[in-house]
Amino acid sequence: MSVSAAELTAKKCTACEGDTPAFTKDQITEHLTAVPEWKLTEDGKSIRRKYKFKDFVTAMAFLQKVAVLAEEEEHHPDLHLTGYKNVAIELSTHAIGGLSANDFIVAAKIDKLPV
Numbered sequence: 001m002s003v004s005a006a007e008l009t010a011k012k013c014t015a016c017e018g019d020t021p022a023f024t025k026d027q028i029t030e031h032l033t034a035v036p037e038w039k040l041t042e043d044g045k046s047i048r049r050k051y052k053f054k055d056f057v058t059a060m061a062f063l064q065k066v067a068v069l070a071e072e073e074e075h076h077p078d079l080h081l082t083g084y085k086n087v088a089i090e091l092s093t094h095a096i097g098g099l100s101a102n103d104f105i106v107a108a109k110i111d112k113l114p115v
């Protein structure tokens with residue numbers, strides 16, 4: 001079974017308690033099909049997307065949009081800005097130490113943000 005970006009963006013993040021099970025490898029695989037720009041990190045506990053912007057101001061403006069989205073969803077990515085225009089966004093669910101639906105919902109919504 002696969003998951004679509006439309007299904008993910010139609011959802012809202014939900015509070016994750018520590019007892020929420022982290023996604024299995026199969027769940028991760030089927031959810032990654034909806035957000036093909038995102039890659040699973042080496043430890044299998046996060047997903048990461050990289051961007052290269054035309055300049056620093058554009059990079060920061062995009063990160064501000066991500067920040068507003070994260071606050072709305074109450075689910076926050078790790079943001080890395082290197083070399084003034086390279087951005088890496090990582091998502092994992094801190095409360096469970098792995099991936100959950102929330103990570104893929106936010107990833108799909110980030111993919112819809114204007115760059």
Ligand SMILES: C[C@H](O)[C@H](O)[C@H]1CNC2=NC(N)=NC(=O)C2=N1
Pocket residue numbers: 015016074075076077091092093094095096
């Ligand atoms: C109470 C609040 O919703 C929780 O602390 C949220 C905040 N943002 C979060 N962001 C991420 N990435 N993982 C979490 O477990 C998380 N928990």
